[in-house]
Structure formats: structure tokens, C-alpha cells
């Protein structure tokens with residue numbers, strides 16, 4: 001269990017505050033995630049890109065209280081209870097372990113899942129120069145991987161389902177035991193953290209399956225796109241940049257929202273292998289303002305939306321293999337824009 005996580009969540013509950021108010025809507029997912037974290041379980045959030053998974057994990061870490069760590073210890077050892085080989089060797093030789101305080105934000109590390117990610121990236125590797133100097137079995141020759149730097153904090157593992165089966169197995173041992181045993185070393189490295197991992201929806205093409213044994217280590221929660229146009233509008237107004245001197249009418253805001261939401265709904269949903277996320281909504285909202293500014297106009301128009309939609313949405317959607325627009329995302333966007341604008345006129 002990591003220090004302060006439970007206390008932090010309970011404090012928000014006692015004060016009657018929504019700890020995850022940074023995420024608009026998604027009430028059921030937020031409840032589940034908080035319950036899992038309160039129970040010190042690892043959480044796997046399933047959902048499409050751009051629904052706020054990273055924001056949520058970062059926010060959890062930032063809310064954690066500061067902790068005392070040994071200065072320069074990559075594993076964030078507690079000065080009074082050093083656990084890593086480096087600090088223990090120092091303590092054994094009578095060297096004082098200087099403590100410094102780090103903030104909650106510093107107790108957060110982010111890993112990006114990809115087929116190229118190796119066990120060495122994750123757990124660590126031997127530095128040949130140091131190994132030559134101290135001998136290969138010496139802890140000073142070991143360069144810790146990113147996962148070990150998450151000790152006593154939150155590890156955010158984005159797109160966990162993109163890593164190889166071999167890596168999933170390596171991770172399993174760490175999650176099960178809270179320690180990492182590294183190849184030639186007969187010492188264990190501390191790896192006590194809470195993992196918040198994400199996974200794209202299973203039906204999407206090009207995605208590996210997570211092994212059942214690894215899945216078994218996680219509580220699963222699902223997050224989706226904003227539930228209603230009103231919520232999406234709310235997100236836009238809270239997080240979208242406003243350009244000075246530019247007025248944005250309700251009509252423009254509602255059209256931007258309707259356009260992006262159309263990629264997730266029938267009849268367009270079946271044309272998409274990946275629909276557009278809130279990032280597309282924000283991008284389009286900001287770009288139409290920029291265009292008005294460039295032209296010295298006081299407000300963006302529907303024509304600005306037509307002009308900017310392909311660049312804001314085109315790279316964020318993927319046409320499905322069944323769609324006649326499979327090789328032509330911009331064609332798909334143009335068709336969609338035409339149809340949505342036509343419908344809104346009625």
C-alpha cells in the first residue's frame with residue numbers, strides 16, 4: 001500500500017468533495033476507480049483514446065501528500081527504512097542518508113506501452129562501463145528501469161495491451177510481489193506502487209490481448225466519451241483556449257460538438273474504426289477562433305468549421321476497412337461535415 005493514498009481519498013470523501021472533478025461526467029467509472037484505489041488495487045481503465053485517462057491518473061498523483069525520500073535515491077527509499085541496494089550499502093558503511101521531501105506530482109511516472117518496450121526499459125539494465133569498473137554483479141553497475149522509479153507512488157501505464165507477452169510476464173512478477181528480481185543480481189529491488197493502466201477497447205484492430213493472469217491483477221473500469229452534448233460543451237468551455245477579442249457563438253460551439261460527436265454515433269460510427277475524441281473537439285474549437293483572428297474577424301463562422309474540420313478531425317479518426325472511405329479519411333470528414341451541417345439547418 002502506498003503512503004497517503006487511502007488518507008487522501010478519505011479526506012475528499014469526508015469533505016464531501018469529488019476528488020476526480022477534473023473529469024466531467026463518467027460518474028460510474030470514477031466511483032469504481034476510487035473504490036479500487038481505496039482498496040489499494042491496481043486499476044485497468046478500458047476506453048478509447050482521449051477520454052481523460054492520463055488526466056485522471058496525474059490528478060490522483062498530484063493529490064498525494066509529499067513524502068520523505070533519500071536524496072538521489074532513484075527508488076525513493078525512506079531515509080529510515082532504506083530498501084534498495086544502493087542505500088543499504090551506504091547505510092552499512094556508516095554513511096548518513098540525507099532525506100529530502102518530494103511532492104505528490106513527483107510520485108508519478110508514466111510508461112507508454114508499445115511492442116518495442118523491453119524488459120530492460122521497464123526493469124533496468126547493466127551499464128557496461130560501470131560493470132567493468134565495479135564488476136557486473138555490483139549494484140553500482142545497475143541502471144534502474146522506469147518502473148522501479150515508481151516505487152512509493154503511482155505508475156501510469158498507458159496502452160498496457162500493446163506490450164509483448166514476455167513483458168506482460170515480467171510485469172506480473174513485480175505486481176504480484178511488489179519487488180523486482182533482476183537477472184544477475186541476487187538482490188531484490190523495491191517496486192511498491194499502485195498501477196493505473198489503460199487499454200483500448202478490445203474490439204479495435206491491431207491490439208494485443210492481455211493475458212488472463214495479468215488481467216487478474218487488476219480491477220477493470222470503463223471510461224467512454226462524454227455522455228451528453230452538454231457535458232462535451234462543458235469540457236470545451238473549461239479546457240478549450242479562448243482567444244482574446246474573439247467571440248464564439250453558441251451556434252459555433254454546438255456545431256463543433258455535434259460534428260465530433262457524429263463520428264461516434266450512427267450512421268457514421270460504422271464508418272469509423274476510431275471515432276474522434278474530445279481532443280478533436282478542443283482542436284476544432286481553438287482553430288476556428290485562430291482562423292477568425294488571422295482574418296481580423298470578431299467571430300468564427302460555420303465556413304471556418306468547414307475549412308478546419310479536415311485538419312482537426314482527419315488525423316484523429318480512422319475509417320473502418322468496410323468504409324468506402326477506408327483510404328480517404330479527409331473525404332470521410334468532408335462528407336460528414338456536409339451531412340451534419342445540412343441536418344442542423346433543418
Ligand SMILES: [Zn+2]
Nearest residue numbers: 073077084087
Ligand atoms: Zn534507496
